[in-house]
Amino acid sequence: xxxxxxxxxxxxxxxxETVTLSCTYDTSESDYYLFWYKQPPSRQxxxxxxxxAYKQQNATENRFSVNFQKAAKSxxxxxxxxxxxxxxxxxxxxxxxxxxxxxGKGTKLTVNP
Amino acid sequence: xxxxxxxxxxxxxxKRETATLKCYPIPRHDTVYWYQxxxxxxxxxxxxxxxxxxxxxxSIPDRFSxxxxxxxxxxxxxxxxxxxxxxxxxxxxxxxxITAERGPYEQYFGPGTRLTVT
Numbered sequence: 001x002x003x004x005x006x007x008x009x010x011x012x013x014x015x016x017e018t019v020t021l022s023c024t025y026d027t028s029e030s031d032y033y034l035f036w037y038k039q040p041p042s043r044q045x046x047x048x049x050x051x052x053a054y055k056q057q058n059a060t061e062n063r064f065s066v067n068f069q070k071a072a073k074s075x076x077x078x079x080x081x082x083x084x085x086x087x088x089x090x091x092x093x094x095x096x097x098x099x100x101x102x103x104g105k106g107t108k109l110t111v112n113p
Numbered sequence: 114x115x116x117x118x119x120x121x122x123x124x125x126x127x128k129r130e131t132a133t134l135k136c137y138p139i140p141r142h143d144t145v146y147w148y149q150x151x152x153x154x155x156x157x158x159x160x161x162x163x164x165x166x167x168x169x170x171x172s173i174p175d176r177f178s179x180x181x182x183x184x185x186x187x188x189x190x191x192x193x194x195x196x197x198x199x200x201x202x203x204x205x206x207x208x209x210x211i212t213a214e215r216g217p218y219e220q221y222f223g224p225g226t227r228l229t230v231t
Binding site for chain 2: 033037042043044045046047050091095099100101102103104105106
């Protein structure tokens with residue numbers, strides 16, 4: 001079984017600054033994947049970044065990067081140079097192999113101008 | 114690039130009625146997942162299909178059924194609708210093989226069908 005915990009229901013950041021969203025997970029799978037999804041007010045689920053658990057190197061996608069601590073089962077998302085368009089609900093999710101995604105409860109990010 | 118298509122985008126039904134949601138995966142994707150997202154909640158897995166066979170089942174009520182057809186599109190059938198079924202229903206598709214461009218099993222979500230039961 002997999003569980004994902006996001007302990008920050010809401011976060012805020014000033015435009016152009018950096019913010020880190022926290023996520024911890026638990027899984028019995030030896031081969032698994034971790035994701036951050038963004039859900040703006042349109043409710044579309046948008047993949048932000050992915051991390052294969054067997055890779056030690058932290059994933060990076062432009063202004064988005066993760067801090068993957070496998071032993072601690074931690075997978076935080078860092079957003080640099082925050083933009084107004086980054087305001088959204090962010091979901092951390094885990095996936096074992098070809099199985100379903102298990103989501104955390106989400107963190108609502110507000111970006112202040 | 115082609116994305117996952119869901120229809121209808123919005124649906125209003127009354128209690129005890131039946132609803133059918135359709136999902137058209139990205140071309141060549143062989144796996145379809147259905148998720149339900151209630152108001153203010155995270156998406157919850159309902160059911161998945163791989164190569165037209167059910168591959169996994171989550172917290173899907175017995176009133177719901179689903180299938181994947183020969184052209185890989187999928188339909189979620191919901192009967193005896195209840196007020197609590199009001200939610201956003203997502204379909205996601207993936208390719209169960211590794212490619213050079215992306216890792217395995219990465220799921221791409223459709224825009225969702227917003228079901229309102231009155």
